[in-house]
Amino acid sequence: MDVRAALFRRRSIKAFDPDHEIGEAVLREIMALALLAPSSYNLQHWRFVAVTDRGQKQRLKEAAWGQEHVGQASAVIVVCADPRAHLQAERCWSASSPETRARLAARIRNLYDGDERLQRDEAVRSGALVSMALMLAATEAGYDSCPLIGFEPGRVAQVVEMPGDWIAVMLVALGKRTREPAPKPYQIPLEEVVKLQSFKGRGLGA
């Protein structure tokens, strides 16, 4: 499936076949592709909890404001990110030369140390980049998805035993759609969304 088709096919699906089980092999294939997404300084801030167990999905559903499709999904991926991933810089460059590793580790520390807002931004940013890759890889593999931010972070953390100082960036529900989604809601026109040269410039295509 080409990228264009996958982007069109991907919609936030709110009803999944509750009886469809996703195999570990497929899940692995999707996740391996998602992990090709970039992260700042290769820090790979992300970890994922793939929830396929019925009881666990039910608990996640309850932590996600009772949204039915969380319980129906074949898998719910909890996208976790570590705002202190910069402390793992040496490991993330361990396949490179000692000089490169030392140079980058110093630069990374210099950039992130003490800047909690940037640390959090980075965790969210990396987590979202990989989530988009994940949804497109899932689409190509024949799965539908729904990204969710509507949940109680503390409860989700508790359900999947995520350390309290990590961030649950989003949930990505994966499954087989049981009905077609409504047409996309209002989209701001492209000419308004993309400007040339300056925020106040001419709209692209205008």
Added chain:
Amino acid sequence: MDVRAALFRRRSIKAFDPDHEIGEAVLREIMALALLAPSSYNLQHWRFVAVTDRGQKQRLKEAAWGQEHVGQASAVIVVCADPRAHLQAERCWSASSPETRARLAARIRNLYDGDERLQRDEAVRSGALVSMALMLAATEAGYDSCPLIGFEPGRVAQVVEMPGDWIAVMLVALGKRTREPAPKPYQIPLEEVVKLQSFKGRGLGA
């Protein structure tokens, strides 16, 4: 190009052909596809400044720690996001029924009003989701890319005249690669990155 191939082909490219100009039609095509990315409650927090002007690219390069490939890129997309996008809820649901619009607007206000951290997270999250879609759409269109977070936010805002209360989520440089990138640096093993059922669970594929 299928999603899998695009994910493999996409690498953070650090050297672009400075003479390659990207046409507005191609840019429009790439951006239209990128805009198929989801945003929380369809709030479309994003705006983009597509910088193709040589002088503007030079200024962005200076604001981006002098990184050469920012100046070489055919276009540098400044991904801007509005942390107060929730205030535009009615507009973003203006194609839906008055009941749906009112219901969602109330829910959106209730969620975001007064929670500045969530507002910022959402802007960064939406901006990153669309950036990943943008890079994959660019890949399919025959362009290489590089996502950048190494820049002085205030200077970038000034160069592209972005309002000070918006967030420059990242820059995405687009262009034609002039050399192949080095192999990917160290990647944390999949079994460590993806756990089943719980953060402390068995690794996927382990």
